[in-house]
Amino acid sequence: MADLILYASTRSPFVRKVMVAAHELGVAARIRQVPTLVAATAPNMDHLAVNPLGRIPTLVLADGTTLYESQAIIEYLNEYARGWLVPPNGAPRLQAMRWHALGTGLLDVLVAWNSERNRSFSHQVAMAGFEAKTKATLDLLERESARLRTTDFNIGHIAVGCALGYLDFRFQPLHWREARPGLAAFATEFDARPSAIATKPFDDRK
Secondary structure (H helix, E strand, C coil): CCCEEEEECCCCHHHHHHHHHHHHHCCHHHEEEEECCCCCCCCCHHHHCCCCCCCCCEEECCCCCEECCHHHHHHHHHHHCCCCCCCCCHHHHHHHHHHHHHHHHHHHHHHHHHHHHCCCCCCHHHHHHHHHHHHHHHHHHHHCHHHHHHCCCCHHHHHHHHHHHHHHHHCHHHCCCCCCHHHHHHHHHHHCCHHHHHCCCCCCCC
């Protein structure tokens, strides 16, 4: 029986992070997803009553407490499930949170880039900046791909994997894998996980 409510979208990579974690931890069945449409320029007024920032994912606990951001939600789910996705301390936690920051930061860049290119008049300087940041982050992750692939799966892998999945979903013409064989191998391994298969993004807009 679901005792957690997640305001979500099948297109959101941040929601996907949460649901990948939920599947990895074995608690996905405890979450009832509420399809929610949000946009930076057109706030969903109904959703503002749940999350004043107007963002997803938003998790509502059984006692009515609301959590507003994917990292906080994943950390909560990890405790809820007495899980292993968030190392408790020391070098393993530092590395996991570093990769999480890289993956989540890359997602921030990609979402902003996707929004900018869908405008009637895209700002070309901004577009070039988004592309440069994306390539630099991917190149860094390629250099760390061997360690990424041999470290126990954690919150950092989820963020990086979901960022690469968003690239495949929204930026196929970039062909990011071509010069990054190690990172491409990581993406293939991530995509094969049952949690990734169960949360593969799709556009559910009619």
